[in-house]
């Protein structure tokens with residue numbers, strides 16, 4: 001029976017345990033240039049000393065207009081890679097595996113960061129830009145920006161931006177790359193019939209709509225070394241009824257992404273439309289989706305990560321033991337307690353991976 005503190009092998013990369021820090025935007029690039037700052041090193045680094053097995057960076061944009069907010073991280077040049085190199089080195093020195101979330105915000109780009117305004121309004125002044133999407137339909141913010149519909153050639157260029165972003169990420173020292181295809185951002189906007197009504201090769205039926213996420217996954221896989229893993233984060237459902245993207249669609253897509261080279265599918269949900277109806281948001285609310293996807297991957301080597309209010313040691317361990325997921329990801333709990341893995345190990349009677357500098361506290 002696997003245990004939360006068992007290692008997990010993903011290609012030739014070994015996670016020391018099954019706890020991952022879920023990607024979390026920090027909105028902390030001081031000069032709105034996408035370059036990592038001390039904040040990113042301290043934030044991600046302290047989660048490595050906190051004992052997690054896998055640390056995934058925030059949504060890191062593969063091109064400037066793919067940032068959600070002007071202060072988001074980017075990975076569109078060698079300079080961006082250099083700015084992250086210290087962070088990945090620190091994470092590895094402390095026994096965790098650094099992963100980058102390669103992202104494009106699509107039509108949800110150019111918004112103020114949380115806390116700058118009372119609600120999530122779009123940036124229409126000189127710090128903002130025109131978002132892009134599968135159609136001209138903007139995300140229905142209170143003050144939506146005009147949205148540019150990507151041409152077929154421009155969609156192909158997006159694939160190349162992800163490929164180049166992955167190359168820079170590798171230079172930055174990341175061991176794993178996660179394609180962000182969830183939460184209503186560009187790749188999700190393309191695979192969901194709610195947001196994709198195109199009639200070119202990137203639209204139409206299931207095959208057309210999922211073409212972009214599959215091409216991006218393959219492009220990243222092509223440049224990512226064979227011994228290192230690639231992940232894809234999906235929204236399992238739009239939470240917008242049976243006519244839109246559903247968990248059945250995700251279960252159909254999962255083995256295709258495994259064939260494209262994904263080693264872990266990180267199963268999240270929703271955020272493609274403000275009218276979504278989430279059935280419940282209590283503990284482990286998205287785990288049933290991860291479980292469904294895991295069943296769909298039975299004939300593959302691809303693993304599954306579960307995320308969403310997985311906040312206790314016992315609960316996380318039970319998910320792994322009962323083989324409902326291969327690993328768990330935590331976001332808000334990790335903000336609350338960066339040392340959660342150390343505390344969880346103690347609670348579960350396992351030797352916590354305490355850094356020697358901190359022995360006296362344990």
Ligand SMILES: Cc1cc2nc3c(=O)[nH]c(=O)nc-3n(C[C@H](O)[C@H](O)[C@H](O)COP(=O)(O)O)c2cc1C
Pocket residue numbers: 022023024025026057058059101180182183233268307308309310329330331332333
């Ligand atoms: C501050 C914050 C920032 C987030 N930024 C991202 C992000 O950059 N990429 C992403 O895929 N999800 C992002 N999320 C979603 C989390 O990764 C996670 O899926 C979600 O919060 C549910 O997990 P939790 O219940 O453990 O918080 C963010 C969540 C929080 C709280």
